[in-house]
Amino acid sequence: MKITWCSRSVAEALLPAPNSAIISISSATGILRTRANLKPCWKHVLRLEFDDMDAKPKKLAGRQCIPFTPAMAKTVICFLDMIHSNVKHLVVHCDAGASRSPAIALFAAERFGSTIQK
Secondary structure, three states, X not given: OEEEEEEHHHHHHOOOOOOEEEEEEEOOOOOOOOXXXXXXXXXXXXXXXXXXXXXXXXXXXXXXXXXXXXXHXXXXXXXXXXXXXXXXXXXXXXXXXXXXXXXXXXXXXXHHOOOEEO
């Protein structure tokens, strides 16, 4: 499986190839907390909402940030297991494409023995 990661703006412009899937990560707080406007032709989509966080919880725009949770990790694992035999390309995006999406992409690559590309 080919695995790539990118920013939200790149993901919103993508036209998915057949047999592709996307994990769409949006911020749970702050100005970018709306879902990405993905093309409707994606067959397999997992949407997650959590914030880009350091080790210490912080507040953004007066609200407590939402971290990536064990329940979200299980959701990612279930999604990856579901698509593994049917998908040839997995795209993972977050707002900037700099920390959350590469982390999930790396996990998927390690799970399936694939390489990741930016």
